[in-house]
Amino acid sequence: MTTATRQKSLWAIGNTVVxxxxxxxxxxxxxxxxxxxxxxxxxxxFPRKWTLVNYRGIFDxxxxxxxxxxxxxxxLIATFLSVVLGSMAAYAIARLRFPxxxxxxxxxLLIAMFPAISLVSPLFNLWRQLGLFDTWPGLIIPxxxxxxxxxxxxxxAFFREIPWDLEKAxxxxxxxxxxxxxxxxxxxxxxxxxxxxxxxFIFCWNDFVFAISLTSTNASRTxxxxxxxxxxxxxxxxxxxxxxxAGVVITIPIIIFVFFFQRRIVAxxxxxxxxx
Amino acid sequence: MADIVLDHVTKRFPDGTVAVNxxxxxxxxxxxxxxxxxxxxxxxTCLNMIAGLEDISQGELRIGGRVVNQLAPKDRDIxxxxxxxxxxxxxxxxxxxxxxxxxxxxxxxxxxxxxxEAARLLELTPLLDRKPANLSGGQRQRVAMGRAIVRNPQxxxxxxxxSNLDAKLRVQMRTTVSRLQNQLGTTxxxxxxxxTEAMTLGDRVAVMRTGxxxxxxxxxxxxxxxxxxxxxxxxxxxxxxxxxxxxxxxxLRTPLGDVTLPAEVRTKVEQAxxxxxxxxxxxxxxxxxxxxxxxxxxxxxxxxAAVDVLESLGSDMYAYFHLQGSRATxxxxxxxxxxxxxxxxxxxxxxxxxRLDTASRAREGERLELWFDPRKLHLFNPDNGAHLTL
Numbered sequence: 001m002t003t004a005t006r007q008k009s010l011w012a013i014g015n016t017v018v019x020x021x022x023x024x025x026x027x028x029x030x031x032x033x034x035x036x037x038x039x040x041x042x043x044x045x046f047p048r049k050w051t052l053v054n055y056r057g058i059f060d061x062x063x064x065x066x067x068x069x070x071x072x073x074x075x076l077i078a079t080f081l082s083v084v085l086g087s088m089a090a091y092a093i094a095r096l097r098f099p100x101x102x103x104x105x106x107x108x109l110l111i112a113m114f115p116a117i118s119l120v121s122p123l124f125n126l127w128r129q130l131g132l133f134d135t136w137p138g139l140i141i142p143x144x145x146x147x148x149x150x151x152x153x154x155x156x157a158f159f160r161e162i163p164w165d166l167e168k169a170x171x172x173x174x175x176x177x178x179x180x181x182x183x184x185x186x187x188x189x190x191x192x193x194x195x196x197x198x199x200x201f202i203f204c205w206n207d208f209v210f211a212i213s214l215t216s217t218n219a220s221r222t223x224x225x226x227x228x229x230x231x232x233x234x235x236x237x238x239x240x241x242x243x244x245x246a247g248v249v250i251t252i253p254i255i256i257f258v259f260f261f262q263r264r265i266v267a268x269x270x271x272x273x274x275x276x
Numbered sequence: 277m278a279d280i281v282l283d284h285v286t287k288r289f290p291d292g293t294v295a296v297n298x299x300x301x302x303x304x305x306x307x308x309x310x311x312x313x314x315x316x317x318x319x320x321t322c323l324n325m326i327a328g329l330e331d332i333s334q335g336e337l338r339i340g341g342r343v344v345n346q347l348a349p350k351d352r353d354i355x356x357x358x359x360x361x362x363x364x365x366x367x368x369x370x371x372x373x374x375x376x377x378x379x380x381x382x383x384x385x386x387x388x389x390x391x392x393e394a395a396r397l398l399e400l401t402p403l404l405d406r407k408p409a410n411l412s413g414g415q416r417q418r419v420a421m422g423r424a425i426v427r428n429p430q431x432x433x434x435x436x437x438x439s440n441l442d443a444k445l446r447v448q449m450r451t452t453v454s455r456l457q458n459q460l461g462t463t464x465x466x467x468x469x470x471x472t473e474a475m476t477l478g479d480r481v482a483v484m485r486t487g488x489x490x491x492x493x494x495x496x497x498x499x500x501x502x503x504x505x506x507x508x509x510x511x512x513x514x515x516x517x518x519x520x521x522x523x524x525x526x527x528l529r530t531p532l533g534d535v536t537l538p539a540e541v542r543t544k545v546e547q548a549x550x551x552x553x554x555x556x557x558x559x560x561x562x563x564x565x566x567x568x569x570x571x572x573x574x575x576x577x578x579x580x581a582a583v584d585v586l587e588s589l590g591s592d593m594y595a596y597f598h599l600q601g602s603r604a605t606x607x608x609x610x611x612x613x614x615x616x617x618x619x620x621x622x623x624x625x626x627x628x629x630x631r632l633d634t635a636s637r638a639r640e641g642e643r644l645e646l647w648f649d650p651r652k653l654h655l656f657n658p659d660n661g662a663h664l665t666l
Contacts, residue, residue, distance in 0.1 A: 165362035168329050173376035173423070174350040183375075187366045 026251070032244035040240050054245035058230075064246060066218040067226035072253065074136055074222060075204040078143040082200045083193050085144070086151030087159075091181060093152065094159035095167075105152075112149035116142075120213045127214055134216045142210050147200040154199070158192030159185065194261045201257055205250070223250045278340025278430040278463060279305045280326060285335035287321050287487075295321040297487040298335070303431075308457050308464045312474035313484035313510070314615035319467045322484070323433050326465060327356050340430060350379075355424035359436040361416045363408040369395075369419050370404040376427045394426045397456070414445045421456070431463040438473065450476060471511050475499070483507050485611070505608040505661035508557050508654060514594065515612070516654070517628045518604040521556040528650070530556055531599045532579045535650045544665045550657045554664065555604045557654035560594070563630030565638065566645035576649045581628075586640045593632045595644065608661045 032040065033054050035047040042048065058064040092098075093105060123142060124133070132138035162185055170180035186193070211225035221229075227246050230239040280303040287296040296318040303309045311319040324330040326337060328349035337344055344352050355376075364372050370391055377387045395401045398418045408416055417437065424432055437453070438446045454477055457464050468474055474481045475495040482492040483506070491503045495511075502508035508516050522529040526542050537545070545554075566578045581597040603626045630646060638644045655664040 163360065163362065165358045165360055166364065168327075168349075169356070169358060169362035169364075169423075170375075171329065171349040172327055172354065172356045173427075174379045176348075176350065179379060184364055 029244045029247045032240060033248045035241060037241050054241035055249070058242050058245050058249070062218060063226055063229060064223070067221050067223045068249070070136070070218075070220055071205060071222040071224075071250070074139050074143070074220070075201050077136070078140045078147065078204045079197050079201045081140070082144055082147045082151050083197050086148050086196060087155050087186065087189065087193060088181075089148070090152045090155035091159050091185065094156045095164070108149040108152055111145060112153075116146065116207075116209045120209060123210075124213055133214060134220050136220050138214050139207075139210055139220060139222070142214070143200075143204045143207065147203050150203075151196045151200060154196045155189065155192050158189045162188050198258060198261060202254060205254060279303060279307075279338075280431055280463060280465065281336075281338040282322070282326075283336040283338065285322075285325060285337060286333050287318070287325060287330060288333040295487055296325070299487075299489050301482055301489060301492060303463055303465055306461045306463055308466065308477065308479045310474040310478035310481045311465065311467045311484060312471055312481055313469065314611070315469055316486075317484040318487040319469075319484050320435055323356075323435050323465060323467050326431075327354060327433050328352050353427075353430045354433055355427050355429040355431075356433040357420045357424050357435065357437045359439055361408075361420040361440075363416055363419055363423075365408050368405050368407055369400060369411070369422075372408070372419055373422045373426050376423070380427075390426045390428075391422075394422045397425070397459075398422050398452075413441055414449065417441060417449060418452075421453075425456070425460065429462070431465065432457075434464065434466040436468055437466075439468070439470070446473075453477060472513060475511065481511075483510060485510075485608075501663075501666050502557075502654070503663055503666060505555060505557070505606055505656045505663075506612065508656070508663070509609060509612040512559060514560050514629045514631070515616075516557045516559050518606075518609060518656075519556045519558070519599070519628075520604045520658075521554045521655070523550075523552050523554060528554075528556070528653075528655075532648075533577050535577050535653070538651060541651075541653075541655070541665050545655060548657065548662070548664045550655075550664055551659075553658055555606060555609075555656040555658050557656060558648060558652065560629045560631040562648050562652040563595075563632070564647045565632050565636035566647040567637065568633055568635055569647045572649075573647060576647050578645055578647045580643050580645050582643050583638055583640055584627075586638055588634070591634070593634055593636060593638060595630045595632055595636075595638050595646075597628055597630070597644075599626055599628055604658070606656070606658050606661055 028045070031045055031047055034050050034052070035042075036049045036051045036053065039047065039049055093101060119142070127133040127138050132141070166184055166188070167180050170184045171177070175183065206224065207222070208224040211222040212228060215221040215225055223246065227243055230242045230246070280301075282299050282301040285296060285299045286294065288294050299318075299322060301309070301322075311322055313319050321330060325332050326339075328344070328347060328351075332345050339352060339354070364375065367375065373391045373394060374387045377390060382390075391404070392401070395404055398421060400415070400418055400422055403411060403415060403419075408419065411419065417440070420437065434453075438449050441449060450473060453466075466477060475498075478495060480492060480494055481498055483490045483498065485506050491498060491507045493501075498507060498511045502511060505518075509518065519531055523537075523545065526537055528535040528537050566573070569576070581599070583595045583597050585596040587594040587596075632638060636644075656662065657664055
C-alpha cells in the first residue's frame, strides 16, 4: 500500500466515524418519534410499528404550536436585526479609522466570550423591573448581544475583501455613502451576510438557557424551553415520543434555512470587479 | 463642461507626510491635461482631491469657477475612471453604465437612450447584458469609460486607466481615449506614470516629483525646454544622456572632448552664476554618425567610441557605448534611476545611447565616429538641477 492510498483510507475511516457519531443520534430521535408509545423502549433502531401519534399529540397542544410561533418569530427578528446592525458596524470597522477601534473590537469579542449563564440571574431581575420578562423583546435583546459580536467579526472580514475603489466609484457616480453601501457594497457582501444570518439563526433557535430563564408562559416560550414542559399521558409515562417528535420538527427549519441559502454562500462573487 | 483650477493646493496626511505641495494648475475648459511622474509623486492624490475622494489640506480647488473644497464627490459632477476599473461586479454592463443616471433619477427612456449611445461609441452594444466577470480586460476598460461618458459630466478624471492593459491594447486604447476626448470636448485630467502616454495624449502635460509640480507645458515644450534635470530625464525615450562637464574660459570640458560654447549660451550660464561644474544633457537623436554629417561638421564635435550594443528597430538604430571617467551625479538623476529600476544595475549611469540613422555603418564591438552639435546641448546646475540656459 502506498502512502497516498493509506492516507486516503485513514481519512475515509476518520470521516466515517465522525459522520456516524454525528448522524446516529439524529436518526435515533427520528426513529423514536415514529414509534408507538408502547414500543418506545424496545431498543430497535427501526420502529416495528410506524405511527404519527407523537406528531399528532404535540400539534394538538397549544404548548408546542405556540412555542413554535415564538421560536420562529424571535429567531427571525433577532437574525434580521443582527445582520442589519452587524453589517453597518462591520462596515465602519472595515473601512474607517477612528480612535478606540481596537478597543471596540476587543470589547465586542469579550462579550461573545462571556458565559451566558452568568448573565441570566441579573437579566431575570432587570427584565422583571423593566417589564421585559416573558416578552419577545426580552429574548431578542440578549440574543442580539451574543450574536452581534459574531456577526460583526464575520462581516468585517467580508467587507475587507471588497475593493475600496468600488465605493469610491459609487461616490463619484453620485451615490451618498448610504447608497454606496446599500447598492454596491451590501450586495457584494451578501454571502457574508447569509453566512452570518445562518449562524445567528441557529444560535437563537437552539438557545435554551435564556429561553428557560426569561420566559414563564406561552407568550414568549420558545420550543427548546417548551419541550422541557412536555408531560406524558399519565405521571407514570415519560413523554419520550413527544420530545422526539418535537426534536425532529424543530430540526426541519434549520435544514430548510441552510439548504435555501447554501447556494448563496459562494465565494468569488466579487470576481470581475477589478482587474485580476 | 468647465475649467478646473488648483490654487496653491496642498495635501498633508495625518501622519505628517506631504503628498502634494502647493500645486498650481489650470485646466482650461475642454482641455486634456496629463499629470505624469514616477510612482509616489502625488499625482493620484491630486486626482483624488479633484474628485473629492481626498480632503484638501490647504488651498482652493475650483471647478467651473465654483470653489468645491467642501463638496462631496457626488455634488461635483465629475466622472472618474479607475486604474482597476472598479466595475460593479453584481451588475450587468448596462446596469453599470446606468448606475449614475439611476441615482440622479433620470427617467428610464432617457437612461436607455444615453447608455445605448455610449455603448455604440465604445462598441459595447453586444456586451450590454454581460457581467464584468465575463469580459476581457480591454472590454472592462471600455465599460469603465462608458460609465464615465454616459453622465455627460463637467470633467473626466482618469487614474492610469490603461496601465492594466497589455502593450498592444494600450496603444489601441490610447487612440480611443484621444478620439473620445476630441469628440466629446470634455475637460479631462489624466494621470499616468508612462511618459509616452503623457506625450502622445495630452494638450498639456504637468510633470510631478515628490508632491511638487515641476513644469507644465505642451509635450514639445517639455521635450525641448525642460526646466530642470528631472523633467529632462523623465521625458523622452530613450532618456536624455547626462555627462559631467566643467566650464573653463568659455570652453566646456566634457568626457567627449572640449566644446566652445556659443556666445549667448555662455552669457546665460554666467548670469545663472553656476559654478564650474555642470551637468550636460544630450538627447540620443542629437548624436549623429560622423560619416553621415555633411556640411557644418566643423561646427560640432566629433569623437570616437566603441559601440557595446547595437539595437536595430528598423526605423532607427540605438547604439550604446560607455564612457571612461566619472559619471554625472545629482539627486534628481538618482531618483530617476531608482524609478526606472536601474539603480542596481552596475554602470547604467555611464551608459550613453545614440539614436542613429539606419544608413549608419555602425557595428557592434567596433569603434564608431560620432558627431554632435553643441547648440543642442542642455546645461544643468548639479546642485539644484535647474536648466542654466532657459
